[in-house]
Amino acid sequence: MGTFILRRGVQAVLVLLVATLVIFLATFALGDPFASTGEKVVPPQVQAINRAKFGLDKPLPIQYLTYLGNLVHLDFGIDFDQRRQVSSMLAETLPNTIRLALVAILIDVLIGVVAGVIAAVKRYSFWDVLVTVLSTLAIGIPTFVIGIVLVGFVSGSWIFPVVPRSFTVQVPWYQEVLLPAFTLAIIDAAFIARLMRGSMLEVLRSDYIRTARAKGLSERTVIGKHAMRNSMIPVVTYVGISLGILLGGAIITETIFQYNGIGYLLARAIQNSNVPVIIAVVVVSVLIFVLLSLVVDILYAFLDPRIRLD
Amino acid sequence: MTHPSRTGDVPAVTGIPVEAALPTAGSQTATTTGPPRHPPGQFKDIWRRYRRNKLAMVGLLIVAILVVTAIIGPYVTPYDAFDQNLLDTTAPPSPQHLLGTDVLGRDMFSALVYGVRLAMIVALSTVALSLVLGVTLGAIAGFHGKASDTAIMRTTDIFLAFPLLVGAIVVVRAAGPGVWPVIVALALFSWATSARLMRGQALALRESEYVEAARSIGAGNRRIIVRHILPNAIAPVFVYAFTSIGVVVVALASLSYLGIGVPPNVPEWGRLISQSVQFLRVPGKTHLWLSPAVAICVTTLAFALVADGLRDALDPKLRGAG
Numbered sequence: 316m317g318t319f320i321l322r323r324g325v326q327a328v329l330v331l332l333v334a335t336l337v338i339f340l341a342t343f344a345l346g347d348p349f350a351s352t353g354e355k356v357v358p359p360q361v362q363a364i365n366r367a368k369f370g371l372d373k374p375l376p377i378q379y380l381t382y383l384g385n386l387v388h389l390d391f392g393i394d395f396d397q398r399r400q401v402s403s404m405l406a407e408t409l410p411n412t413i414r415l416a417l418v419a420i421l422i423d424v425l426i427g428v429v430a431g432v433i434a435a436v437k438r439y440s441f442w443d444v445l446v447t448v449l450s451t452l453a454i455g456i457p458t459f460v461i462g463i464v465l466v467g468f469v470s471g472s473w474i475f476p477v478v479p480r481s482f483t484v485q486v487p488w489y490q491e492v493l494l495p496a497f498t499l500a501i502i503d504a505a506f507i508a509r510l511m512r513g514s515m516l517e518v519l520r521s522d523y524i525r526t527a528r529a530k531g532l533s534e535r536t537v538i539g540k541h542a543m544r545n546s547m548i549p550v551v552t553y554v555g556i557s558l559g560i561l562l563g564g565a566i567i568t569e570t571i572f573q574y575n576g577i578g579y580l581l582a583r584a585i586q587n588s589n590v591p592v593i594i595a596v597v598v599v600s601v602l603i604f605v606l607l608s609l610v611v612d613i614l615y616a617f618l619d620p621r622i623r624l625d
Numbered sequence: 626m627t628h629p630s631r632t633g634d635v636p637a638v639t640g641i642p643v644e645a646a647l648p649t650a651g652s653q654t655a656t657t658t659g660p661p662r663h664p665p666g667q668f669k670d671i672w673r674r675y676r677r678n679k680l681a682m683v684g685l686l687i688v689a690i691l692v693v694t695a696i697i698g699p700y701v702t703p704y705d706a707f708d709q710n711l712l713d714t715t716a717p718p719s720p721q722h723l724l725g726t727d728v729l730g731r732d733m734f735s736a737l738v739y740g741v742r743l744a745m746i747v748a749l750s751t752v753a754l755s756l757v758l759g760v761t762l763g764a765i766a767g768f769h770g771k772a773s774d775t776a777i778m779r780t781t782d783i784f785l786a787f788p789l790l791v792g793a794i795v796v797v798r799a800a801g802p803g804v805w806p807v808i809v810a811l812a813l814f815s816w817a818t819s820a821r822l823m824r825g826q827a828l829a830l831r832e833s834e835y836v837e838a839a840r841s842i843g844a845g846n847r848r849i850i851v852r853h854i855l856p857n858a859i860a861p862v863f864v865y866a867f868t869s870i871g872v873v874v875v876a877l878a879s880l881s882y883l884g885i886g887v888p889p890n891v892p893e894w895g896r897l898i899s900q901s902v903q904f905l906r907v908p909g910k911t912h913l914w915l916s917p918a919v920a921i922c923v924t925t926l927a928f929a930l931v932a933d934g935l936r937d938a939l940d941p942k943l944r945g946a947g
Contacts, residue, residue, distance in 0.1 A: 566794075570883065
């Protein structure tokens with residue numbers, strides 16, 4: 316196990332290096348942030364000073380290595396727009412995104428696993444049909460549309476803050492997190508319910524479940540211990556990937572609700588080609604994803620010992 | 626026991642392994658499928674089971690309508706979807722404009738019909754591209770293991786490490802606006818999931834009895850992958866791919882919502898919504914953002930229904946149990 320984690324750790328660092336390189340190269344195609352645009356004419360001297368200030372006058376490999384060196388000290392540079400430390404912008408928005416992701420995952424795993432197990436155990440019953448129809452609807456109606464409809468009809472009523480929001484008005488975190496979390500959770504809950512139902516049905520047909528029943532174990536033990544644990548593998552993978560994506564910033568949902576997380580930060584950075592912020596947000600989401608991927612793999616092996624680690 | 630190759634005159638990719646035609650050892654839910662018999666033509670069989678699902682048939686009907694609309698729609702709509710009329714913006718539905726006009730005075734119905742075409746082209750191309758990539762690489766990784774597994778899985782790690790939209794945004798911004806950059810960007814960041822699914826399946830199936838049996842009678846790796854692993858593993862991947870058509874339709878709309886991807890003057894669904902954002906909470910102007918939203922919903926829902934029907938029709942393990 317130890318060597319496995321060590322090896323995956325080294326792999327994770329490599330993934331991170333390649334990913335940062337990719338994002339670093341790709342963002343350079345976004346154009347020169349200090350060039351004259353439209354009516355805004357920037358004198359060449361000012362352009363040169365700006366480039367020197369942000370280190371853009373150096374060759375690309377030097378820039379990349381400098382960036383990596385600073386990254387080790389969690390220094391993401393200074394943003395082009397407000398000339399603030401990018402790390403402080405991240406420190407401001409990342410907790411919000413983590414909160415949103417965790418609340419959303421909590422909602423969707425709870426709904427998804429319960430609904431999936433019920434649907435599989437009581438196959439062809441009213442509940443199964445209900446879960447199937449609801450999950451079909453939930454998967455069919457995109458998060459994007461749910462978000463828009465919730466902003467159009469629900470935001471501003473009861474405890475939910477009005478969108479567009481004013482960030483000078485402080486709102487308790489649970490008030491602003493609920494609508495976007497619910498928006499994000501719906502589709503994942505539906506997918507988890509389906510995955511759970513499908514793998515549960517498959518597991519319930521297997522020999523070891525028959526054996527468990529033949530031994531005279533109670534239905535509760537058979538379902539709760541034998542069947543559920545073995546059906547969780549696809550769910551664990553799904554939740555791992557989903558959490559990774561959510562922690563990387565639910566860019567559309569955060570933008571629709573103007574939720575002050577890294578997704579909305581990224582959306583704004585892309586609008587005005589704020590390269591340091593773009594790179595920082597993507598690097599952070601990649602980092603989070605790589606760590607989660609490692610955790611998922613370990614859990615995967617724990618849940619299904621047949622899968623070899625080495 | 627008949628070796629699969631004896632009945633192997635049908636394409637393996639239909640997802641119905643010959644093993645499934647044999648009686649399943651009486652489990653609780655599955656009723657016996659009767660004595661061994663020759664399948665009555667794989668596609669016919671799938672279609673027979675698909676047809677039984679009413680919702681899936683409704684989905685298929687809508688998909689058919691969407692596809693026909695995508696092909697001939699823009700030639701039969703009353704207005705040009707690009708024609709702006711700044712003197713008649715945000716008009717409510719009327720006999721002249723069935724669904725009213727958008728914020729630029731374009732006929733909403735014609736704009737939505739154009740949107741169907743765009744969504745279909747992007748979704749089908751993207752999914753086809755990512756499916757080919759994902760299935761091939763996933764099968765190789767799962768079956769061969771070792772170095773190829775490591776190489777392919779680390780590559781998926783890199784691609785999966787970028788959330789779909791974030792990755793697509795970066796690539797589209799780098800490649801410039803247009804339909805093809807969107808297709809390539811979305812495929813590039815969506816093949817990895819089907820590769821992982823495929824690999825997981827192949828990994829589990831590699832240890833299964835029938836693969837062992839096939840190996841024991843001298844079947845080569847290539848044959849085992851194509852004849853035994855693929856048919857048994859493809860169903861969830863294929864269903865995933867079908868479901869992801871909806872994801873791509875939404876991703877296209879999301880990109881336009883953020884103001885990148887297809888050029889801003891193109892009446893794309895997400896663009897139609899984003900230009901109406903200031904009317905979100907305005908009474909009487911609901912049709913501005915609700916009609917493109919409904920168009921997205923109907924499309925994704927229809928494909929989700931078809932994916933469902935396909936899943937049930939393709940899944941050999943559920944055979945005879947439905």
